[in-house]
Amino acid sequence: MTNHQTTTDSTAPRAENSGDISSTEALKEAAPAVFPIMLGIVPFGLAYAIVGRAAGLTAGELLLMSAAVFAGASQMIAVSILSEGVTAAGVLMVATLLVNLRHVLMGATLAPHVERFSMPRQALIAFFMIDESFALTINRAERAGFSFRYYLAVGLLFFCGWFTVTGVGIAIGGLIEDPFALPIEFVMPATFMVLVVPFLRTSTGRAAAAVGAIAAVLGALYIEGHWYIAIAGVASAVTGTLLETYHERRSDAR
Amino acid sequence: MRAEFVLLILAMGAITYATRVTSFAVLRLTGMPAWLRRAVRYVPVGVLVALILPTLLIQDDRLALHLGNHYLIAGVFTAFVAWKTKNVAVTVGLGLAAVFALAFIGL
Numbered sequence: 001m002t003n004h005q006t007t008t009d010s011t012a013p014r015a016e017n018s019g020d021i022s023s024t025e026a027l028k029e030a031a032p033a034v035f036p037i038m039l040g041i042v043p044f045g046l047a048y049a050i051v052g053r054a055a056g057l058t059a060g061e062l063l064l065m066s067a068a069v070f071a072g073a074s075q076m077i078a079v080s081i082l083s084e085g086v087t088a089a090g091v092l093m094v095a096t097l098l099v100n101l102r103h104v105l106m107g108a109t110l111a112p113h114v115e116r117f118s119m120p121r122q123a124l125i126a127f128f129m130i131d132e133s134f135a136l137t138i139n140r141a142e143r144a145g146f147s148f149r150y151y152l153a154v155g156l157l158f159f160c161g162w163f164t165v166t167g168v169g170i171a172i173g174g175l176i177e178d179p180f181a182l183p184i185e186f187v188m189p190a191t192f193m194v195l196v197v198p199f200l201r202t203s204t205g206r207a208a209a210a211v212g213a214i215a216a217v218l219g220a221l222y223i224e225g226h227w228y229i230a231i232a233g234v235a236s237a238v239t240g241t242l243l244e245t246y247h248e249r250r251s252d253a254r
Numbered sequence: 255m256r257a258e259f260v261l262l263i264l265a266m267g268a269i270t271y272a273t274r275v276t277s278f279a280v281l282r283l284t285g286m287p288a289w290l291r292r293a294v295r296y297v298p299v300g301v302l303v304a305l306i307l308p309t310l311l312i313q314d315d316r317l318a319l320h321l322g323n324h325y326l327i328a329g330v331f332t333a334f335v336a337w338k339t340k341n342v343a344v345t346v347g348l349g350l351a352a353v354f355a356l357a358f359i360g361l
Contacts, residue, residue, distance in 0.1 A: 036346045
């Protein structure tokens with residue numbers, strides 16, 4: 001991991017690293033932040049491996065998917081589609097695109113933070129974009145600024161963790177009756193509660209959160225799939241923009 | 255590994271990567287308009303509440319706003335801990351303790 005980062009850094013322009021933390025510091029900061037969320041991801045990884053084996057995919061195929069796709073929700077959908085064989089290839093591609101479209105919104109949100117980086121770095125940042133790395137990074141950016149090395153450390157830890165959990169699920173999946181039996185799914189929302197706090201400092205932020213909350217719950221209840229995440233993001237963005245514009249107009253009028 | 259499955263998986267990977275890189279690539283070419291730059295500052299709060307609330311409020315595809323929903327009761331307590339401590343380890347620890355305590359007393 002360290003070697004990899006050194007290689008990236010030596011080829012990149014010097015200015016990109018100005019003010020960034022060292023690789024060691026990045027790992028030290030990222031590991032404790034990633035750990036609880038990784039714990040929450042474990043049941044999803046196990047479930048993916050168990051369902052995948054039952055659907056007739058080989059261990060190698062399941063591991064390849066965890067490395068090449070690196071997106072839990074779409075992998076879960078993929079194994080259920082692939083259980084019917086390769087005939088549903090078109091359905092699989094459309095499903096993959098739709099489930100992952102929320103990355104476009106996450107990318108736009110990260111864009112102001114990454115625009116100063118070279119194209120290879122942006123390409124690397126894009127690879128590690130998952131809900132969890134987005135949540136940690138955007139929280140860090142709000143508190144202490146965006147750090148390329150912190151982002152990369154978070155991404156690599158999630159990537160290695162996800163790959164490992166897939167392997168564990170393949171190896172011992174048969175012994176696990178229900179990966180979601182323990183209340184471990186509570187870990188992720190609890191972690192995200194801490195991550196959301198810095199965004200609630202302003203009244204506009206709190207209003208955006210409230211509207212996003214309503215949109216998220218309605219979306220999760222009534223719209224199939226993972227759309228509620230992007231819907232909540234857009235609802236909060238619209239609310240925040242409208243309120244900011246309104247406050248500006250009022251102060252201009254005075 | 256079967257060749258046709260490997261191809262499908264790699265195609266899935268390419269599509270997923272495309273969704274991740276699209277915004278960077280497009281905005282690199284076009285630049286980021288001021289309205290979008292402002293709007294995306296409020297995306298994180300929406301995404302984060304979306305990653306929090308459905309797990310706590312929805313059970314079996316229904317809104318579960320009652321005392322029998324342990325995640326909801328523990329969630330309110332956990333949110334308070336998160337707000338006060340801003341510490342992930344403490345929040346997750348006390349939150350899980352609350353979930354176990356509720357299950358134990360069987361409210």
